[in-house]
Amino acid sequence: MLSRSLLRSTLSAAKANTRVRTFKQEDQPRLRIGSTAPDFKVDTTEGPIEFHKWIGDSWTVFFSHPADFTPVCTTELGAFAALKDEFSKRNVKLIGLSAEGVDSHKAWIKDIEDITPGLKTFSFPIIADTDREVSFLYDMVDEEGFKNLNGGIVQTIRSVYVIDPSKKIRITFTYPPSCGRNSAEVLRVIDALQLADKKGVVTPIDWTAGKDVIIPPTVSNEDAKKKFGEFDEVKPYLRYTKV
Structure with missing residues (x-):
């Protein structure tokens, strides 16, 4: 297995060569509750996906992380993975994102499994957003990060999007890097949304x-x-x- 330092140096070299366009704020989608979640094709820890096809007829919780091997994110991904059965009962798929590569994500998953009580196997995909395209589409950066999208250090903030089977954004949360999310709250709002739709x-x-x-x-x-x-x-x- 590659060492973390080697993974990061490989990633840095890859980032320097993967810039495909200049990011401009005027080109960024305006995402609101009720907007259609932007579609994209991307590589993940479970292979390539087309986002809308991957969602299918499920609900989706899509959330981002500042970087791999970060302390708060490690606890968050573990907590969501431990609740995967609860999300599945509600017809909800989970998918994460970090602006690093698949090899780095896979190494990180081993740490997540190590520190999460009762979690034997991490079982949902993490997007490899090394070119920052998805982070741009979903505005998953803070003010300083947006300035650096075209070159420099970019850390995604803790964004959460709850997306329904029609691919509409139903709820968004945005957390600073210092503040961990509440997995129980994500389950609660899904219960509320699904009940409102049904009743x-x-x-x-x-x-x-x-x-x-x-x-x-x-x-x-x-x-x-x-x-x-x-x-x-x-x-x-x-x-x-x-x-």
Whole structure:
């Protein structure tokens, strides 16, 4: 197995030779909730993928990392990998990204497996974004990193995109490199989104599965009675029910 120092020196040489175009802010997609997630072709630890084809009819959690062999990211990838069965129950695929190569990612995975209690096998792909194309498409860099996209040190920030089967972006999170993510929160918002899509409800502050939900104001009391049965009207615009 290549040493980490050799992997990094090989990566640095590769980066110097993989620049394919100049990154300009005016060319960057404006991604909002409801935008179609940009498609791309890329190499990963599980082989080449076309992103939209890879998503298929699943939901997807797509998240980036500042670099391989970084402490916070190692704990994050381990936590998500340990919850893979929970995501699978919700028809959710996981995919990570770091702006380093596949060999580096594969070496890093061994560390992730070592430090994560109960994790025997890491089992979702990590994108090798050595040319920074995907980081640019999804704006996965901070202000200083964007200035360096065309040459210099670039570390992706901790971006998270929840993408539905129609390839629409449903939720985004952005964390600075110093702050670890909350895997339970990602599961919680997926539960909320899927319930809203299925039942036509919205969820209140701190909602978790099994708690009361809110009937949207666009639904009349008469229709709410037909659809949900009993409900609690706290205010004319705030009505709680169970699903």
